[in-house]
Amino acid sequence: xxxxxxxxxxxxxxxxxxxxxxxxxxxxxxxxxxxxxxxxxxxxxxxxxxxxxxxxxxxxxxxxxxxxxxxxxxxxxxxxxxxxxxxxxxxxxxxxxxxxxxxxxxxxxxxxxxxxxxxxxxxxxxxxxxxxxxxxxxxxxxxxxxxxxxxxxxxxxxxxxxxxxxxxxxxxxxxxxxxxxxxxxxxxxxxxxxxxxxxxxxxxxxxxxxxxxxxxxxxxxxxxxxxxxxxxxxxxxxxxxxxxxxxxxxxxxxxxxxxxxxxxxxxxxxxxxxxxxxxxxxxxxxxxxxxxxxxxxxxxxxxxxx
Amino acid sequence: xxxxxxxxxxxxxxxxxxxxxxxxxxxxxxxxxxxxxxxxxxxxxxxxxxxxxxxxxxxxxxxxxxxxxxxxxxxxxxxxxxxxxxxxxxxxxxxxxxxxxxxxxxxxxxxxxxxxxxxxxxxxxxxxxxxxxxxxxxxxxxxxxxxxxxxxxxxxxxxxxxxxxxxxxxxxxxxxxxxxxxxxxxxxxxxxxxxxxxxxxxxxxxxxxxxxxxxxxxxxxxxxxxxxxxxxxxxxxxxxxxxxxxxxxxxxxxxxxxxxxxxxxxxxxxxxxxxxxxxxxxxxxxxxxxxxxxxxxxxxxxxxxxxxxxxxxxxxxxxxxxxxxxxxxxxxxxxxxxxxxxxxxxxxxxxxxxxxxxxxxxxxxxxxxxxxxxxxxxxxxxxxxxxxxxxxxxxxxxxxxxxxxxxxxxxxxxxxxxxxxxxxxxxxxxxxxxxxxxxxxxxxxxxxxxxxxxxxxxxxxxxxxxxxxxxxxxxxxxxxxxxxxxxxxxxxxxxxxxxxxxxxxxxxxx
Numbered sequence: 001x002x003x004x005x006x007x008x009x010x011x012x013x014x015x016x017x018x019x020x021x022x023x024x025x026x027x028x029x030x031x032x033x034x035x036x037x038x039x040x041x042x043x044x045x046x047x048x049x050x051x052x053x054x055x056x057x058x059x060x061x062x063x064x065x066x067x068x069x070x071x072x073x074x075x076x077x078x079x080x081x082x083x084x085x086x087x088x089x090x091x092x093x094x095x096x097x098x099x100x101x102x103x104x105x106x107x108x109x110x111x112x113x114x115x116x117x118x119x120x121x122x123x124x125x126x127x128x129x130x131x132x133x134x135x136x137x138x139x140x141x142x143x144x145x146x147x148x149x150x151x152x153x154x155x156x157x158x159x160x161x162x163x164x165x166x167x168x169x170x171x172x173x174x175x176x177x178x179x180x181x182x183x184x185x186x187x188x189x190x191x192x193x194x195x196x197x198x199x200x201x202x203x204x205x206x207x208x209x210x211x212x213x214x215x216x217x218x219x220x221x222x223x224x225x226x227x228x229x230x231x232x233x234x235x236x237x238x239x240x241x242x243x244x245x246x247x248x249x250x251x252x253x254x255x256x257x258x259x260x261x262x263x264x265x266x267x268x269x270x271x272x273x274x275x276x277x278x279x280x281x282x283x284x285x286x287x288x289x290x291x292x293x294x295x296x297x298x299x300x301x302x303x304x305x306x
Numbered sequence: 307x308x309x310x311x312x313x314x315x316x317x318x319x320x321x322x323x324x325x326x327x328x329x330x331x332x333x334x335x336x337x338x339x340x341x342x343x344x345x346x347x348x349x350x351x352x353x354x355x356x357x358x359x360x361x362x363x364x365x366x367x368x369x370x371x372x373x374x375x376x377x378x379x380x381x382x383x384x385x386x387x388x389x390x391x392x393x394x395x396x397x398x399x400x401x402x403x404x405x406x407x408x409x410x411x412x413x414x415x416x417x418x419x420x421x422x423x424x425x426x427x428x429x430x431x432x433x434x435x436x437x438x439x440x441x442x443x444x445x446x447x448x449x450x451x452x453x454x455x456x457x458x459x460x461x462x463x464x465x466x467x468x469x470x471x472x473x474x475x476x477x478x479x480x481x482x483x484x485x486x487x488x489x490x491x492x493x494x495x496x497x498x499x500x501x502x503x504x505x506x507x508x509x510x511x512x513x514x515x516x517x518x519x520x521x522x523x524x525x526x527x528x529x530x531x532x533x534x535x536x537x538x539x540x541x542x543x544x545x546x547x548x549x550x551x552x553x554x555x556x557x558x559x560x561x562x563x564x565x566x567x568x569x570x571x572x573x574x575x576x577x578x579x580x581x582x583x584x585x586x587x588x589x590x591x592x593x594x595x596x597x598x599x600x601x602x603x604x605x606x607x608x609x610x611x612x613x614x615x616x617x618x619x620x621x622x623x624x625x626x627x628x629x630x631x632x633x634x635x636x637x638x639x640x641x642x643x644x645x646x647x648x649x650x651x652x653x654x655x656x657x658x659x660x661x662x663x664x665x666x667x668x669x670x671x672x673x674x675x676x677x678x679x680x681x682x683x684x685x686x687x688x689x690x691x692x693x694x695x696x697x698x699x700x701x702x703x704x705x706x707x708x709x710x711x712x713x714x715x716x717x718x719x720x721x722x723x724x725x726x727x728x729x730x731x732x733x734x735x736x737x738x739x740x741x742x743x744x745x746x747x748x749x750x751x752x753x754x755x756x757x758x759x760x761x762x763x764x765x766x767x768x769x770x771x772x773x774x775x776x777x778x779x780x781x782x783x784x785x786x787x788x789x790x791x792x793x794x795x796x797x798x799x800x801x802x803x804x805x806x807x808x809x810x811x812x813x814x815x816x
Contacts, residue, residue, distance in 0.1 A: 083488065
């Protein structure tokens with residue numbers, strides 16, 4: 001188990017370094033950051049002053065290693081736009097994203113797994129049909145549209161929930177529903193297909209034959225085997241919910257990390273962009289590593305394979 | 307199948323969503339009862355140290371909190387006293403100000419000469435990093451003559467000096483400012499303005515309250531709204547929903563097509579602003595080896611573009627086709643200039659004369675302009691055989707390419723910092739600096755004269771010559787002046803101004 005984990009961690013480190021180097025290079029490809037910071041009314045002189053003040057006149061490789069050096073000792077720098085430490089800005093916004101992401105993930109699991117199991121027990125039955133409709137529409141409807149429509153219906157017409165903002169817990173109701181709606185289809189379909197496959201195996205037939213109640217057959221024998229691909233997918237889904245909620249954050253005016261990343265990109269606030277990318281890369285790596293470890297725990301066969 | 311970009315999809319479906327909302331609608335309730343003005347911006351305001359702000363959002367907030375020495379009444383064009391009671395030029399490069407007595411800062415401190423001296427002497431140092439050097443680089447130093455008298459020594463003649471002192475250079479309390487610096491001002495903005503900031507979540511939410519102790523005789527006096535709450539809401543459709551449901555009272559920069567849909571449901575006001583759209587041609591680019599180095603080609607390109615149709619289709623509202631490289635509302639923007647009407651025939655004749663009867667290919671980058679306008683220009687030029695290679699870029703990337711002299715044509719816009727004086731647009735592009743890819747010595751000379759002379763007639767005369775020559779030579783294809791659509795609660799009185807500074811202290815409930 002130890003070599004398995006350490007190997008995983010080494011890969012994780014490589015991924016983070018590659019991601020940060022790539023994102024650093026991309027920021028410079030998209031235009032001169034000094035001019036972007038000077039703004040649309042900035043003259044050449046203003047951009048020049050900024051270039052020197054922030055050290056953009058140095059070779060990009062030097063700037064990158066400078067950043068890596070500080071990041072390694074925990075210093076993510078100052079935001080150019082807000083003029084305060086990056087950690088402070090991210091600290092202010094990460095809560096919204098984490099709350100939204102984890103609640104949506106939980107809701108998605110609670111809906112998807114039972115629905116997937118029910119669908120697998122009676123393939124092509126009415127529950128399966130309804131689940132299919134949910135899956136297809138969930139993948140076909142763009143999230144901002146669903147978000148806006150839910151605002152119009154529940155916020156404007158009925159006035160049941162706040163239209164935007166995270167001032168109260170009610171502000172999370174619509175965003176969580178909309179965001180989790182997009183995680184449900186994949187989780188549900190993979191539960192369903194895994195269950196159908198497992199339910200057709202000999203050991204399930206044997207379990208049924210020896211007279212075990214269906215409830216135990218499902219929970220003790222079928223689900224544990226069917227859940228393996230679900231764990232891997234769920235890790236990626238959680239990563240997406242945490243890093244990809246930018247559209248939902250924009251529509252519902254929630255000030256989370258996704259929106260901060262987007263806005264910072266537009267105003268060339270390099271330190272903020274780099275820090276967010278690093279955090280998200282770490283998060284993904286952490287989640288997939290956790291999923292691998294969890295799978296190894298659930299299925300002893302995987303421990304040797306790695 | 308052509309894949310739709312997410313932006314196209316977004317706007318299409320968003321329009322559908324809004325359309326549905328409009329059909330059903332809901333009663334609009336303003337926040338008149340609590341006397342609170344609820345405002346939303348799509349972009350995050352910058353930290354509230356005026357000297358470091360580039361975006362309008364932050365500047366609007368700052369102008370409610372801070373005051374300048376002078377103030378410009380845009381309705382009359384007059385410069386009026388604010389924190390300074392009176393002022394005079396005591397020499398070609400010296401100005402003296404008598405300060406108003408009895409003015410209090412939000413923290414209770416008295417406003418005196420020390421505040422002016424400390425504020426200005428700090429922000430003119432290069433280390434301070436004032437965002438727009440043009441705003442302060444004309445100040446050499448500021449001296450205290452007595453507690454209520456200061457002298458500004460200018461480093462060079464600058465005709466925009468008085469304009470700059472009119473609310474663009476705010477006064478900070480000297481004790482607090484010298485102790486806490488720019489970051490401190492941003493965290494705890496303290497001014498003398500009509501509103502004080504009571505709380506902020508930087509970039510997200512700002513709560514302001516009427517400042518009871520705002521000085522008597524202020525040009526920003528007479529505010530009647532008690533509280534102003536400003537929130538950042540990036541998605542316009544969400545803003546529309548909140549405006550219609552009565553949770554918002556003031557939004558702006560509504561795209562023209564959306565504005566016409568909202569009309570009737572909420573109050574929509576369209577107002578012209580200083581910002582103008584233009585296509586700049588760079589005779590100097592590509593080592594002078596591009597078709598636009600030929601005056602006839604530049605004239606042909608303007609004749610070939612149906613600017614009137616483009617303005618009607620995509621700008622709407624208060625926008626008009628321009629013939630000058632400046633806004634007609636700006637001082638010195640001569641309007642008696644060469645005009646190039648839409649005429650593909652003339653364009654073809656001029657191109658043939660220049661040896662381009664078979665047309666040519668030309669790269670044009672557009673930045674911060676709606677894609678349809680750029681595509682319309684390209685479609686018009688295609689009719690006279692010119693193939694425009696369109697390239698949409700961020701403004702920073704586009705202007706970077708322009709400064710590197712790699713771009714023969716650049717389609718963008720310029721806001722002149724919202725100031726009604728030609729000095730704030732022409733000199734940057736034709737005064738011989740890094741953005742000047744025309745390098746016309748006549749223009750640089752006239753503009754130098756016009757920017758520094760203190761006599762208004764001399765200035766007007768020189769600007770007039772420059773504007774005429776730019777039109778004759780067709781260095782620019784001026785497109786149109788921008789307009790801004792405001793969405794207001796039906797119970798709100800609000801007058802927009804062309805400098806894009808919302809003056810909420812003048813707003814009231816009906």
